[in-house]
Amino acid sequence: GQPSPAPAHPGPGRTRRVPAMAAPSRLLIRGGRVVNDDFSEVADVLVEDGVVRALGHDLLPPGGAPVGLRVLDAAGKLVLPGGIDTHTHMEFPFMDSRSIDDFHQGTKAALAGGTTMIIDFAIPQKGGSLIEAFETWRSWADPKVCCDYSLHVAVTWWSDQVREEMKILVQDKGVNSFKMFMAYKDLYMVRDLELYAAFSQCKEIGAIAQVHAENGDLIAEGAKKMLALGITGPEGHELCRPEAVEAEATLRAITIASAVNCPLYIVHVMSKSAAKVIADARRDGKVVYGEPIAASLGTDGTHYWNKEWHHAAHHVMGPPLRPDPSTPDFLMNLLANGPCGSGLPRRTCPPFMRITMVMSLWSILLTRGFLLHICCDDLTTTGTDNCTFNTCQKALGKDDFTKIPNGVNGVEDRMSVIWEKGVHSGKMDENRFVAVTSTNAAKIFNLYPRKGRIAVGSDADIVIWDPKATRTISAKTHHQAVNFNIFEGMVCHGVPLVTISRGKVVYEAGVFSVTAGDGKFIPRKPFAEYIYKRIKQRDQTCTPTPVERAPYKGEVATLKSRV
Numbered sequence: 001g002q003p004s005p006a007p008a009h010p011g012p013g014r015t016r017r018v019p020a021m022a023a024p025s026r027l028l029i030r031g032g033r034v035v036n037d038d039f040s041e042v043a044d045v046l047v048e049d050g051v052v053r054a055l056g057h058d059l060l061p062p063g064g065a066p067v068g069l070r071v072l073d074a075a076g077k078l079v080l081p082g083g084i085d086t087h088t089h090m091e092f093p094f095m096d097s098r099s100i101d102d103f104h105q106g107t108k109a110a111l112a113g114g115t116t117m118i119i120d121f122a123i124p125q126k127g128g129s130l131i132e133a134f135e136t137w138r139s140w141a142d143p144k145v146c147c148d149y150s151l152h153v154a155v156t157w158w159s160d161q162v163r164e165e166m167k168i169l170v171q172d173k174g175v176n177s178f179k180m181f182m183a184y185k186d187l188y189m190v191r192d193l194e195l196y197a198a199f200s201q202c203k204e205i206g207a208i209a210q211v212h213a214e215n216g217d218l219i220a221e222g223a224k225k226m227l228a229l230g231i232t233g234p235e236g237h238e239l240c241r242p243e244a245v246e247a248e249a250t251l252r253a254i255t256i257a258s259a260v261n262c263p264l265y266i267v268h269v270m271s272k273s274a275a276k277v278i279a280d281a282r283r284d285g286k287v288v289y290g291e292p293i294a295a296s297l298g299t300d301g302t303h304y305w306n307k308e309w310h311h312a313a314h315h316v317m318g319p320p321l322r323p324d325p326s327t328p329d330f331l332m333n334l335l336a337n338g339p340c341g342s343g344l345p346r347r348t349c350p351p352f353m354r355i356t357m358v359m360s361l362w363s364i365l366l367t368r369g370f371l372l373h374i375c376c377d378d379l380t381t382t383g384t385d386n387c388t389f390n391t392c393q394k395a396l397g398k399d400d401f402t403k404i405p406n407g408v409n410g411v412e413d414r415m416s417v418i419w420e421k422g423v424h425s426g427k428m429d430e431n432r433f434v435a436v437t438s439t440n441a442a443k444i445f446n447l448y449p450r451k452g453r454i455a456v457g458s459d460a461d462i463v464i465w466d467p468k469a470t471r472t473i474s475a476k477t478h479h480q481a482v483n484f485n486i487f488e489g490m491v492c493h494g495v496p497l498v499t500i501s502r503g504k505v506v507y508e509a510g511v512f513s514v515t516a517g518d519g520k521f522i523p524r525k526p527f528a529e530y531i532y533k534r535i536k537q538r539d540q541t542c543t544p545t546p547v548e549r550a551p552y553k554g555e556v557a558t559l560k561s562r563v
């Protein structure tokens with residue numbers, strides 16, 4: 001059975017209790033630049049009863065704002081779809097501890113950073129019921145969340161019961177994503193044949209398979225080796241599971257999913273090696289998506305060699321951050337090159353081929369007069385894997401790195417870190433930023449266009465964003481419960497000024513107006529079009545058929561009896 005809900009934290013950040021009747025039911029966001037994944041335009045946004053009612057110009061009635069309509073001036077600012085964090089672990093009982101940001105504090109911090117929805121994980125013990133785990137996580141989250149949320153469910157063992165419960169979760173509970181761990185040997189790890197069975201069931205019921213891609217056997221052997229060498233500090237955590245251990249499992253998962261023709265989602269992509277495997281698989285046409293996280297996009301594994309034990313330990317997560325300092329830039333490049341007008345395949349063919357290809361390509365373009373849509377989209381969404389532990393909790397592993405509870409922060413800083421490292425750096429434009437922080441996740445997890453877009457009929461999850469303002473990230477000022485921030489001191493362009501959740505201003509100029517439980521669980525239907533179209537097409541037209549041939553009539557050797 002699972003423990004009871006963690007106690008709610010008072011936490012930093014003033015919360016102004018706004019009496020329910022005072023919140024206006026209608027908002028008019030005026031004069032901002034509305035940015036969706038495919039298009040930007042200066043427009044007013046009218047919101048009523050939690051939904052976008054109209055987009056257009058001069059929506060303010062001539063007589064001025066009528067009673068019950070609040071006008072927000074967004075002139076010179078951006079108006080973005082609220083971020084969707086695809087990967088969190090609030091108040092997660094794990095490694096003899098429990099993550100310190102709970103569903104209240106964690107979702108407040110999300111809102112402060114411009115994220116208006118999180119997708120967390122219900123994780124049963126081996127042998128436990130998936131449905132019971134789902135209901136347990138629901139009981140923790142529903143009373144506390146300040147923003148909308150949903151749940152992936154983990155498959156930590158295999159049986160006919162698990163297969164059946166996956167089907168029930170999809171049909172009755174609004175789950176359409178299941179995470180299988182290839183690491184955490186003896187705790188959550190499943191083996192290849194179980195992956196094959198779980199992927200087959202995901203395909204059968206229209207879910208997307210997610211994997212934690214690391215080779216759990218190599219990690220176990222690597223850890224023994226490091227401890228035997230007397231390496232007990234956080235540096236041992238990375239040394240025992242170098243990026244090849246992540247890349248190997250990534251390729252193995254892709255190979256198994258491809259054999260099943262099941263859509264695959266690689267969570268927390270942490271290394272160049274794994275990212276290259278995913279990019280190559282996508283170029284081969286595989287239906288696979290990669291999710292780098294704020295940590296792997298914003299910092300690196302050199303911190304494991306920091307002389308301050310607690311500093312190094314606070315960066316311990318699985319898979320580890322990588323000591324190769326070029327990793328964040330590399331991952332951001334692969335994240336940046338999404339479906340674009342003129343993106344040309346960056347590699348995969350020798351130079352002379354490329355010249356001829358480019359020449360022929362441009363000649364086609366010019367004659368046809370349209371921009372070729374080459375979709376690179378090597379990495380697709382961004383999460384945080386927010387799973388935070390205070391220093392005293394991390395100290396459970398002060399003498400043995402395998403005992404350091406794994407996990408880092410990110411839920412509050414993801415949007416600013418990606419704006420700074422991705423947009424301000426010139427790698428991606430504002431539309432791609434929206435795609436990777438919100439829209440692509442909504443499409444993959446079948447939330448779109450209710451979530452992930454500012455359009456008439458969509459939920460009014462909106463952020464008024466100041467691309468020019470900067471903020472300095474620090475544990476001293478962040479709204480998370482955890483007492484450390486892996487982005488400490490980072491100055492980021494891109495600051496949320498106002499966060500709106502389902503039409504309510506919940507965060508403005510540093511002040512919260514949240515109510516625990518205001519967030520809702522968002523159910524998700526199976527067979528998301530965005531991922532299943534190609535799968536279904538392949539089932540129809542790519543299933544192999546036998547060759548018709550006359551039976552063999554020649555001599556057949558006699559079976560030699562074993563001597």
Ligand SMILES: C[C@@H](CNC(N)=O)C(=O)O
Pocket residue numbers: 089094212268316317318319385387406407408
């Ligand atoms: C157990 C969970 C959180 N911990 C972590 N990533 O270090 C995960 O592996 O995603």
Ligand SMILES: [Zn+2]
Pocket residue numbers: 212267268318319
């Ligand atoms: Zn994981």
Ligand SMILES: [Zn+2]
Pocket residue numbers: 337338339340343374375376377
């Ligand atoms: Zn592209």
Ligand SMILES: [Zn+2]
Pocket residue numbers: 087088089385
């Ligand atoms: Zn995780």
